[in-house]
Amino acid sequence: MKERIKSVVLVVLVITNLILGSQVLSTKKLWSGDGYNFFVNMSNIPISIYRSIKQRISGKTPTETRLESPELIIINTGYQTSRHTLRSADDDFAPLLEIANAFLTDAFSRPQDFVSVPSDYFRTALTAKSVYLRYPTDYDSSLFAYLLGAGAGDFSQSFSQLRNIVISADGYVYIEDSLSGTVYRIRTTESTDELNSVINLHITNDDTYAPVINYAFDLGFDKAFETQKTVLSPMIPIYSEGFERETVTAKQILVSQNGNIAETAISAILPHFSMNPNGLRRYTEVDGTIVFVENNSLLKISNDGYIEYQAKDEGIQLSKGTAVSVHESVAAIASFVDKINRAAGSDSTMQLTSKLTASELSGNTITITLDYLANGSLVRLSDANSHSVTVTVTNGRITSYRHLMRSFETNAEMVSVDDYIYALDNAIARFENQINEIEISGLEIVYEYDGSQSELIPEWHVSVKEIVINE
Numbered sequence: 406m407k408e409r410i411k412s413v414v415l416v417v418l419v420i421t422n423l424i425l426g427s428q429v430l431s432t433k434k435l436w437s438g439d440g441y442n443f444f445v446n447m448s449n450i451p452i453s454i455y456r457s458i459k460q461r462i463s464g465k466t467p468t469e470t471r472l473e474s475p476e477l478i479i480i481n482t483g484y485q486t487s488r489h490t491l492r493s494a495d496d497d498f499a500p501l502l503e504i505a506n507a508f509l510t511d512a513f514s515r516p517q518d519f520v521s522v523p524s525d526y527f528r529t530a531l532t533a534k535s536v537y538l539r540y541p542t543d544y545d546s547s548l549f550a551y552l553l554g555a556g557a558g559d560f561s562q563s564f565s566q567l568r569n570i571v572i573s574a575d576g577y578v579y580i581e582d583s584l585s586g587t588v589y590r591i592r593t594t595e596s597t598d599e600l601n602s603v604i605n606l607h608i609t610n611d612d613t614y615a616p617v618i619n620y621a622f623d624l625g626f627d628k629a630f631e632t633q634k635t636v637l638s639p640m641i642p643i644y645s646e647g648f649e650r651e652t653v654t655a656k657q658i659l660v661s662q663n664g665n666i667a668e669t670a671i672s673a674i675l676p677h678f679s680m681n682p683n684g685l686r687r688y689t690e691v692d693g694t695i696v697f698v699e700n701n702s703l704l705k706i707s708n709d710g711y712i713e714y715q716a717k718d719e720g721i722q723l724s725k726g727t728a729v730s731v732h733e734s735v736a737a738i739a740s741f742v743d744k745i746n747r748a749a750g751s752d753s754t755m756q757l758t759s760k761l762t763a764s765e766l767s768g769n770t771i772t773i774t775l776d777y778l779a780n781g782s783l784v785r786l787s788d789a790n791s792h793s794v795t796v797t798v799t800n801g802r803i804t805s806y807r808h809l810m811r812s813f814e815t816n817a818e819m820v821s822v823d824d825y826i827y828a829l830d831n832a833i834a835r836f837e838n839q840i841n842e843i844e845i846s847g848l849e850i851v852y853e854y855d856g857s858q859s860e861l862i863p864e865w866h867v868s869v870k871e872i873v874i875n876e
Contacts, residue, residue: 468746468754470739470775473552474502475538475570476756476783477849479618479642482608483534488618489607490642492781493754494815497603504599505536505572506553511593512578513555516546519563519580519589527571527579527588528622528639534574534604539640541783543568543583543760551732564589566762569640574601584762617645629842635833637845638870649819650863653779653852656812658750659710666695671706673748677741678704678714678806679721709856710810712745720802729801731766738773738796741803751812753777758792770799779813779852785866787855809856820862822850828865836869846870 478491478501491498512519531537544552544567546560564582571579576597580589621627621637629636637643659667672682675697686698697704701717714721723729723737742755759765759774774792777784786792786809797805825848836843847868852861 468752470743470755472739472757476541477539479537480607481535494781508572508593508595510553510555512591513550516558516560519591522590524588530571530573530579536572538570540568541756543762545763619643635843641848647824652816652818653861654814657710658812659810670749712808714806716804720804722802734798734801749810753813772797780815783851784854785851832867844870
């Protein structure tokens with residue numbers, strides 16, 4: 406172990422020497438009278454090097470937020486009793502997503518080859534051998550293609566936005582237009598061997614103790630009958646019984662319990678907002694919020710661990726180039742958020758939680774929200790109007806940024822999650838005296854977080870799509 410550490414330290418010293426040497430050769434200065442100081446501007450390098458060493462020794466790789474990643478994958482084996490659910494925390498999730506994305510990249514590279522088919526084709530594919538991908542929000546189809554790396558094709562002759570995708574065992578990709586409900590299909594050219602191997606594996610190796618998964622349409626829950634006031638969105642997965650999930654620990658990483666600020670983490674964060682840690686005006690407000698001021702920008706760090714940035718000028722450029730497209734700006738946001746998390750010492754990943762449809766992307770200014778994932782499930786803030794990250798981008802530059810700095814770790818402790826029906830009953834009971842009809846658009850396991858508790862318990866969250874109030 407000692408020899409390994411020595412080798413790593415030696416490599417770091419060599420790299421540092423090369424950086425210093427190249428700086429001298431290229432600029433012929435390390436400091437000057439005009440305010441430039443190489444050592445100040447490189448002040449965050451030791452921290453990043455230290456973290457690289459730590460990751461190398463521990464074997465961990467930095468987490469990566471992918472805006473085009475689904476929140477849920479269901480492997481459909483052709484048998485209702487052996488369907489299998491995967492979330493990002495599961496070991497099989499990433500390999501299967503890589504296989505699925507190969508089909509999607511091929512399909513989205515040829516947008517004009519999609520053809521509309523009867524809507525029941527989508528459900529038929531779900532009951533046969535296939536993989537269902539449910540995404541966390543509605544995407545503009547052209548943006549989704551760009552995020553996949555398939556280019557921003559012209560989808561004007563097919564679906565405008567999406568959230569639900571099915572890839573069948575015979576290589577067809579089915580897209581449900583989340584705006585019109587129309588289903589589109591394309592035959593891909595990818596080999597189906599790996600896909601079928603994964604599906605077949607779960608036919609023979611299904612978990613005997615896992616609950617049976619039905620879609621709402623399997624059980625007729627998507628149709629109203631007699632005096633029933635509630636229907637469920639057709640693709641909501643319904644579990645036959647309760648199950649167990651791990652608890653999660655939330656950690657405050659910028660402010661300690663006694664109110665001390667993590668100065669090292671803050672020094673690592675500031676350069677990402679184009680702020681020099683050693684040349685800032687700094688003061689503390691009455692409530693303990695620390696404020697950094699540089700030129701026309703403000704960055705605040707509150708006692709509850711929020712960082713808030715506000716630009717008074719052009720803001721922080723997300724991508725290189727003078728004419729940055731909205732697609733480039735959106736794609737760059739995930740990388741920027743990950744950098745802030747890593748600088749603060751959090752290795753938690755995040756999930757997109759705001760819509761990215763054509764209407765949201767149409768202006769010069771866009772606002773995007775993200776929330777943490779823990780144990781593969783969303784960490785939902787108790788204040789329904791708040792999100793862990795809110796980013797406002799104007800003409801390719803961040804002009805406003807708010808980020809709740811936390812780290813989440815999955816515990817070994819397991820707790821029981823009640824049958825979904827109790828959560829449904831509680832949601833319906835809140836409206837039963839005033840509604841005429843209600844559609845449940847989402848039923849999922851989340852970790853509710855009020856910003857202060859340390860242990861988070863998995864629980865059902867019910868999303869309501871539309872409520873019609875009795876007159």
